[in-house]
Amino acid sequence: MRRDKAILAAGLLAGAGLAAATHLIGLGWVTSLSVLLASAVLVRGGTYLYFERYLAFKTLEDFRSEKxxxxxxxxxxxxxxxxxxxxxxxxxxxxxxxxxGINEVVIEKSGSRLWLKRNSGRCCFLTYAGETPRCQIYPIRPVACRLYPLIP
Structure with missing residues (x-):
């Protein structure tokens, strides 16, 4: 957590430093404010991208190691x-x-992606035993199903 805060603080300081430098070299307040705004947008986008990838990997890694x-x-x-x-x-x-012995189509292709077939808005392998939902392929269910709700 300390590393994450340090990365965020460094990005904010870099943006503020860039804006101050543009003002000091005589580019004026309007330019320095636009530079500050642009750098804030870039820092925020980069920070979110980093955290999204880092945390997603960390969560999946922790999930696989059963933490x-x-x-x-x-x-x-x-x-x-x-x-x-x-x-x-x-x-x-x-x-x-x-x-x-399942002879119906169970996988659909859309572009380069493969999807489980859906019937009436639900997975084709979903059945019900009374009111209780049952997955016909539970022991071999896809990774996306195994990770739900951790990664919806």
Missing amino acids: IFHECIACGACCHLRVNLGKDDAERILTYAKES
Whole structure:
């Protein structure tokens, strides 16, 4: 956390220093304010990009090492999202579908991305046992489903 605050403070100081330098070399207040605004936008964008990538990686790394974990409560919430599939997910699901005798289309392609097929706004593998939602591919479910709700 200390490192994160230091990066943010350094970015803010750099922006303020740049604005002060433009004023001191005689470019005037309007120019220095526009430089300050532009540098603030760049620093903020860069800082958010850094934190987004750093924290996402850290969360996934912690999840994989079981520092962070989520236990499925069979609520079916993840089954109503559009699930993006990695190559490994797609191969695993297609193999399972063949072995299970599922002859319908279960994976859709859109551009270069693969998605789990949806029926009426829900995953094609979602079934119900009474009122309880059940995933037909739970043991081999995609990474996106495993990470829900940590990474929706």
